[in-house]
Structure formats: C-alpha cells, structure tokens
Amino acid sequence: MKKQRPTILVTNDDGITAPGIKVLMEVMAELGDVVVVAPDAPQSAMGHAVTIAKPLRLDKVNIYDGIDMYQSSGTPVDCVKLAVNKVLHKKPDLLVSGINHGYNSSINVIYSGTMSAAMEGAIEGIPSIGFSLGDFRQDADFEPVRNYVKQVAEQVLEHGLPVGSLLNVNFPPIEEIKGMKICRQAVAKWKEEFDERIDPHGRKYFWLTGKFLLNDNGEDTDEFALSQGYASIVPVHFDFTAYNAIPFLNNLSFNSK
Template identity: 80%
Template sequence: MTKHRPSILITNDDGITAPGIKVLIELMGELGDIVVVAPDSPQSGMGHAVTIAKPLRLDKVDVYDGVEMYQCSGTPVDCVKLAVNKVLHKKPDLLVSGINHGFNSSINVIYSGTMSAAMEGAIEGIPSVGFSLGDFKQDADFSATRPFVSAIAKEVLANGLPLGTLLNVNFPVGHKIKGLKVCRQAIAKWSEEFDERVDPHGRPYFWLTGKFLLNDKGEDTDEYALNEGYASVVPVHFDFTSYNAIPTLKNWNFNL
C-alpha cells in the first residue's frame, strides 16, 4: 500500500526567486508533494494586504526543474488565496512561508508579508508556519536552519495545529543554532523617523527609518531566545480580541 504524501504549499514575501524559498522547496520536497505560489517581486512589509483595485496575474514558471511553480502579481496573501482556489482547488496539508530575509519576531509579525501569508493559511484552516532568518543579505547562509525547518514541518504534519493558530519561527544568524525554544512574543515597538530629501525636480520625498525598542526584559520571549542564540517558536492566533478588557468595557456607560 502506497503511503500518502502530504500536499505542501510554499510561499513567501521576498519573491519567487529569493534564496530563502529555495531552501523550503528543497526541504519540503523531501516531505511531500509541493506547489509554490509566490509573488513575482519582493513584497516585504505588505502585512495582510489584498489586491482589490487591479487585476491579478498568475503565471506558471519554470524556476527549478520538476517543481510546480506559479508567480503572482499580487501580495503574499493574494498568493495563498489564489493557490487554494485556482491552483490546488483544495486546502493543502501544510503551508510554509519564507524563509524570510530578516527577523519577524515580536511586533514585526504585524507588518510581515511572510507571516501574513501564513496567517491567511491559518484563517483557511491550514496548518501554517512562517520561517524567518535574521539576515537581510541576498547571500544569507540558511544552512543552520535546515534541520529545524524539517523537524518543525514534520511535527506540524504529524500533529496539526489548534484551529486558528499558526507558528512564527525565527532563526538567529550564525553557523550554529543552540536549539529551539517555544516562546511568547516580546513587547516591543518601532520608533519611526522619516528622512526627508528632495528629488532632482525639487519635490520632497521621504524614507522611513527608525529604531527597534525592546521594552520587555522577560527571559521567555522570542527576542531573548534569539539574542541567546536559539531559534524561537511563537504560537500566534488571528483572534485579536482583548478578552481581559471586556469586563471593563461592559461597565462603561454607552447611553447616548
């Protein structure tokens, strides 16, 4: 009797030719039947944006031999929606997004296209994982992440995830990762600044800059784990309800 090979959807926000997605293609191909649907150009920082004001293009491409791949003109979330509805015509057994160039730990999960693609998978009821490495360089070395990516994917395939929950996995830079820690999301924020410049036509323009402010000294956070040389795994859910605020709000006087 032939053993069932799970179906695995691969996507990202760095674009279909990014080095990080190649690692996922290689590793997931060992675990199941893969399909890749990814943006045709970088879409970092797009969050959970969807395309509604212009048509979407979806083209089959031949980037890696023997791999079914499609490039999409839209956002990472668009890629997941099109993959489920127009490519697979079903929900895959696993969705993996990444491996992103740069951390998506703590507050960065809000802005991340990588994590929003995984979030869309979770919304669809698909066990989903977003992977990120804290190295923005195009020639980033992903070799140390490989055994962890495989191990996490195998566990998710074997056990599933709670409904509405996905995993945010981040890897520190370096040739040796000490291990893996299940963590909570650190409390942090960006202090934004805008660098104002003038173009050759005399019109002002702005570059977003800023500093990352970590306001959390806890030793159970993703930021702490990463700073100590561990990979961090944070279970994330898309229910944004602040349940502890409900009793307070119920005592307010909303009489108009």
C-alpha cells in the same frame, strides 16, 4: 497500501527567486509534494494586504526542475488565495512561508508579508508556519536552519495545530543554533523616523527609517531566545479580541442617553 505524500504549499514575501524560498522548497520536497505560489517581485512589509483595485496575474514558471511553481503579481496573501482557489483547487496539508530574509519576531509579525501569508493559511484552516532568518543579505547562509525547518514541519504535519493558530519561527544568523524554544512575543515597537529629501524637481519626499525599541526584559520571549542563540517558536492566532479588556468595557456606560 502506500501512504499518499502530503501536499505542501510554499510561499513567501521576498519573491519567487529569493534564496530563502529555494531552501524552503528543497526541505519541503523531502516531506511531500510541493507546490509553490509566490510573488513575482519582493512584497516585504505588505502585512495582510489584498489586491482589489487591479487585476491579478498568475503565471506558471520553470525555475527549478521538478517543482510545480507559479508566480503572481499580487501580495503574499493574494498568492495563498490564488493557490487554494485556482492552482490546487483544495486546501493543502501544510502551508509554509519563507524563509524570510530578516527577523519577523516581536511586533514585526504585524507588518510581515511572510507571516500574513501563513495567517491566511490558518484562516483557511490549513496548518501554517512562517519561517524567518535574521539576515537581510542576499547571500544569507540558510544551511544551519535546514534541519530545524524540517523538524518543525514534520511535527505539524503529524500532529496539526490548535484551531485558529499558526507558528512564527525565527532563527538567529549563526552557524551553531543551540536549539528551539517555545516563546511568547516580546513587547516592542518601532520608533519611526523620516529622512526628508528633495527630488530633482524641488519637491519634498521621505524615506522611512527607524529604531527597534525592545520594552521587554522577560526571558520567555522570542527576542531573548534569539539573543541567546536559540530559534524561537511563537504560537500566533488571528483572533485579535482583547479578552482581558471585556470586563473593563462592560463597566463603561456606552448605552447612556
């Protein structure tokens, strides 16, 4: 009996016409039957936002021949929810998100729409991966990462992932990637700055800017691997419980009168 091809859901946060998602769907088409559900416009840094105060639109589009594609007015997480409930009517065998223009390493995973889409997949029990390339340019070169993306997806399709976990995969923007390393998330943060300006009506407004502060000298982190020319693979989970803090909290007197 011929083995059935897996169903692979492809999404992103850069929008359905972004170059990164085109590369991702091309690679996934080598592995299974691809369905794309992605935002109709860029939704970067949306985190795990969902749309509840306005209706969602979902339209079938024909952008690339031979690919079943839908665009939504919602967030990346909305796209995953719509894909499972209104397009596929089942859970796919694999969810891949990206390939994002720009790193989602370290603390950036918190803000990332790319990774939140993958996390929503993991919440649904779908093996899920977020892919990102450290290049914000519209004409970023994704060719060096194609084989690595395929390798990671193949391994997850074959072996699955531990319950409650997903993968955060980042690539350095170089022609010769040295390989892939399993890493931990580096300790870092953004130091925000706000560029204050005045609009034509004399009202004050702000543009958010900032600097990335790496507070981690470890050589086992995603930031270190990327700086050395390697792709980083960080296992992520959506259980935010700080288990190491439970003994500390148990020694406090929350129930005193």
